[in-house]
Amino acid sequence: xxxxxxxxxxxxxxxxxxxxxxxxxxxxxxxxxxxxxxxxxxxxxxxxxxxxxxxxxxxxxxxxxxxxxxxxxxxxxxxxxxxxxxxxxxxxxxxxxxxxxxxxxxxxxxxxxxxxxxxxxxxxxxxxxxxxxxxxxxxxxxxxxxxxxxxxxxxxxxxxxxxxxxxxxxxxxxxxxxxxxxxxxxxxxxxxxxxxxxxxxxxxxxxxxxxxxxxxxxxxxxxxxxxxxxxxxxxxxxxxxxxxxxxxxxxxxxxxxxxxxxxxxxxxxxxxxxxxxxxxxxxxxxxxxxxxxxxxxxxxxxxxxxxxxxxxxxxxxxxxxxxxxxxxxxxxxxxxxxxxxxxxxxxxxxxxxxxxxxxxxxxxxxxxxxxxxxxxxxxxxxxxxxxxxxxxxxxxxxxxxxxxxxxxxxxxxxxxxxxxxxxxxxxxxxxxxxxxxxxxxxxxxxxxxxxxxxxxxxxxxxxxxxxxxxxxxxxxxxxxxxxxxxxxxxxxxxxxxxxxxxxxxxxxxxxxxxxxxxxxxxxx
Amino acid sequence: xxxxxxxxxxxxxxxxxxxxxxxxxxxxxxxxxxxxxxxxxxxxxxxxxxxxxxxxxxxxxxxxxxxxxxxxxxxxxxxxxxxxxxxxxxxxxxxxxxxxxxxxxxxxxxxxxxxxxxxxxxxxxxxxxxxxxxxxxxxxxxxxxxxxxxxxxxxxxxxxxxxxxxxxxxxxxxxxxxxxxxxxxxxxxxxxxxxxxxxxxxxxxxxxxxxxxxxxxxxxxxxxxxxxxxxxxxxxxxxxxxxxxxxxxxxxxxxxxxxxxxxxxx
Numbered sequence: 001x002x003x004x005x006x007x008x009x010x011x012x013x014x015x016x017x018x019x020x021x022x023x024x025x026x027x028x029x030x031x032x033x034x035x036x037x038x039x040x041x042x043x044x045x046x047x048x049x050x051x052x053x054x055x056x057x058x059x060x061x062x063x064x065x066x067x068x069x070x071x072x073x074x075x076x077x078x079x080x081x082x083x084x085x086x087x088x089x090x091x092x093x094x095x096x097x098x099x100x101x102x103x104x105x106x107x108x109x110x111x112x113x114x115x116x117x118x119x120x121x122x123x124x125x126x127x128x129x130x131x132x133x134x135x136x137x138x139x140x141x142x143x144x145x146x147x148x149x150x151x152x153x154x155x156x157x158x159x160x161x162x163x164x165x166x167x168x169x170x171x172x173x174x175x176x177x178x179x180x181x182x183x184x185x186x187x188x189x190x191x192x193x194x195x196x197x198x199x200x201x202x203x204x205x206x207x208x209x210x211x212x213x214x215x216x217x218x219x220x221x222x223x224x225x226x227x228x229x230x231x232x233x234x235x236x237x238x239x240x241x242x243x244x245x246x247x248x249x250x251x252x253x254x255x256x257x258x259x260x261x262x263x264x265x266x267x268x269x270x271x272x273x274x275x276x277x278x279x280x281x282x283x284x285x286x287x288x289x290x291x292x293x294x295x296x297x298x299x300x301x302x303x304x305x306x307x308x309x310x311x312x313x314x315x316x317x318x319x320x321x322x323x324x325x326x327x328x329x330x331x332x333x334x335x336x337x338x339x340x341x342x343x344x345x346x347x348x349x350x351x352x353x354x355x356x357x358x359x360x361x362x363x364x365x366x367x368x369x370x371x372x373x374x375x376x377x378x379x380x381x382x383x384x385x386x387x388x389x390x391x392x393x394x395x396x397x398x399x400x401x402x403x404x405x406x407x408x409x410x411x412x413x414x415x416x417x418x419x420x421x422x423x424x425x426x427x428x429x430x431x432x433x434x435x436x437x438x439x440x441x442x443x444x445x446x447x448x449x450x451x452x453x454x455x456x457x458x459x460x461x462x463x464x465x466x467x468x469x470x471x472x473x474x475x476x477x478x479x480x481x482x483x484x485x486x487x488x489x490x491x492x493x494x495x496x497x498x499x500x501x502x503x504x505x506x507x508x509x510x511x512x513x514x515x516x517x518x519x520x521x522x523x524x
Numbered sequence: 525x526x527x528x529x530x531x532x533x534x535x536x537x538x539x540x541x542x543x544x545x546x547x548x549x550x551x552x553x554x555x556x557x558x559x560x561x562x563x564x565x566x567x568x569x570x571x572x573x574x575x576x577x578x579x580x581x582x583x584x585x586x587x588x589x590x591x592x593x594x595x596x597x598x599x600x601x602x603x604x605x606x607x608x609x610x611x612x613x614x615x616x617x618x619x620x621x622x623x624x625x626x627x628x629x630x631x632x633x634x635x636x637x638x639x640x641x642x643x644x645x646x647x648x649x650x651x652x653x654x655x656x657x658x659x660x661x662x663x664x665x666x667x668x669x670x671x672x673x674x675x676x677x678x679x680x681x682x683x684x685x686x687x688x689x690x691x692x693x694x695x696x697x698x699x700x701x702x703x704x705x706x707x708x709x710x711x712x713x714x715x716x717x718x719x720x721x722x723x724x725x726x727x728x729x730x731x732x733x734x735x736x737x738x739x740x741x742x743x744x745x746x747x748x749x750x751x752x753x754x755x756x757x758x759x760x761x762x763x764x765x766x767x768x769x770x771x772x773x774x775x776x777x778x779x780x781x782x783x784x785x786x787x788x789x790x
Binding site for chain 1: 573574575598599600601602603604605606607609611612613614615616617618622626627629630632634637638641686688780781782783784785786787788789790
């Protein structure tokens with residue numbers, strides 16, 4: 001008699017499924033997310049009316065002129081902000097990277113000051129990039145007033161911390177043969193950097209910087225939602241006025257901007273390979289930053305922002321509010337943020353997985369091109385902008401946040417999933433098809449096991465991102481901690497705002513740890 | 525004294541890599557280091573060029589203990605030690621002229637060396653060094669456009685240009701065809717002899733070692749198996765040195781899922 005031993009994986013699988021369901025069920029409650037709401041006649045009516053207004057896009061000369069001006073401001077803010085981030089991040093990376101730590105005698109090791117300084121600088125960078133740029137912008141608007149200056153400062157600080165960390169990592173990931181050889185023949189730290197590390201790391205550094213500039217443009221385009229100038233300010237007004245034709249013009253301009261910057265950044269990456277490419281690129285960057293500052297300066301001078309006001313403003317956040325009254329609100333906001341991020345990401349996992357099939361070319365070229373276009377549009381519109389639009393459809397509250405996260409993240413994950421599908425080895429599936437399996441069965445048994453762990457890992461990484469975003473969506477009224485932050489700052493309760501920011505940082509740290517542990521489990 | 529090992533040993537992650545090394549090289553000595561793969565030849569050379577710190581005993585290149593020196597004197601000592609690496613340490617995209625000129629970085633000011641990245645410093649001297657490895661025509665090329673053998677010769681030209689007192693070479697001819705390999709060993713040996721410098725070279729080929737080096741050190745399992753003048757090295761000794769099973773390298777670990785590409789982070 002054959003015995004039928006029980007599958008040892010059965011119970012753990014059942015357990016994890018239950019855990020996931022137990023996590024997912026309350027998220028619907030906390031976010032009041034109800035897909036059926038989207039299909040209700042009155043929602044559809046409002047939306048239909050709004051979308052019908054999209055055609056034709058607004059094209060009065062006065063409006064277009066304003067759009068042009070704000071578009072240039074958006075570009076200038078992104079460029080100047082990235083310039084500031086470079087000035088901040090590059091030295092931070094040079095000092096904190098481990099790539100230049102090479103064998104030395106005990107006496108010759110780093111200066112004690114540098115040794116003590118490094119952990120402090122690393123901590124500073126964590127703080128700088130931990131607070132989302134839109135929150136920095138919100139704070140600077142309160143401190144130095146409306147306009148583009150807060151946007152530049154916000155991008156400079158947040159991206160400065162990010163560039164510092166990523167540059168250091170890029171340097172550490174280079175082959176260490178050249179740096180070790182130069183050290184072994186007596187070259188100093190600066191020499192080792194420029195002669196051994198710089199030549200090989202340059203392409204990756206440039207490509208990441210250019211990519212950050214694309215991010216900066218998207219971020220700069222939504223800074224207007226907190227009063228920090230640019231095209232976002234116009235979008236904010238037009239959305240609040242439910243002016244469909246203006247919104248459609250602005251969205252078109254925005255998508256053109258995103259496509260244009262992608263083209264420019266591709267050009268920059270390729271230019272680096274040519275003979276005088278790096279020289280031309282450096283000159284172009286310097287010119288762009290100079291021109292941006294020249295464009296922004298008149299408004300800053302006219303506003304007469306007083307940077308000295310920053311200190312008393314910063315001081316007003318201390319000590320953070322710890323009174324009993326705040327804890328209830330804080331707990332509710334945290335749970336809501338958590339729920340938005342989990343539900344939004346889960347929906348995006350499903351959406352991304354479904355769209356990845358046609359996007360990887362499984363249903364022919366036309367379907368592939370069309371899905372790619374859809375994914376790019378979903379991804380190209382920043383989450384905050386999706387949230388502003390979702391608030392129109394679902395009303396104020398966390399449900400709009402869920403929808404916004406789901407839409408944007410579907411675009412991101414769909415593209416990544418499609419890439420893993422394209423890179424998966426074709427043989428297992430072909431063998432199953434040749435053995436007579438149906439298409440779905442062949443996919444499920446031949447492809448899915450190959451890609452699913454990577455899909456889950458991507459989703460977890462993206463969830464880390466999303467929890468940060470979920471924490472700020474409240475700025476446009478889409479629930480979570482951001483709503484409380486916005487309220488506290490509007491009421492000049494800086495100490496309460498400080499507590500909310502600390503809660504955001506803790507939550508995002510907690511998410512990173514959870515995700516890291518889960519990914520480690522997945523890998524085994 | 526050009527290089528002295530006193531009871532030196534190296535333990536990495538709890539595993540002894542080298543132990544009980546005791547030998548000295550006089551000024552102008554020429555020594556070949558042979559032994560099976562995994563015997564510790566590279567580690568020994570890295571102890572000698574100050575990239576690795578001995579975990580037992582001391583290693584004194586050029587009569588100084590590098591691990592007791594302050595940064596200035598340490599850099600000065602390192603400037604007088606030159607190493608040819610098995611994998612030439614050339615950054616991709618760097619031009620050959622700078623890859624060779626890097627041999628004398630330690631004697632330049634920081635600003636001088638930064639300017640030299642834009643306008644190479646001593647193209648004549650560099651081109652002389654390249655002529656000796658037969659690569660003078662590639663001086664303005666980028667290193668990543670050279671073949672493996674050419675890259676290895678650029679690494680050799682760098683050390684020739686550095687003109688160190690103590691010259692270390694870790695299988696410097698592994699990527700060269702036999703003819704070129706022989707020429708190159710002869711070149712390094714003649715260069716060291718002409719300058720009165722000391723040369724220690726690890727070699728895969730026992731024939732090359734016996735043909736060009738008066739003294740041979742045989743290394744096996746991290747210990748010196750023999751340290752003899754060439755005439756005393758018998759084929760029996762060689763057979764013992766290489767006897768036993770080939771140790772296969774450990775299989776690479778299955779990589780986990782990859783991280784989010786940087787282009788999907790905002």
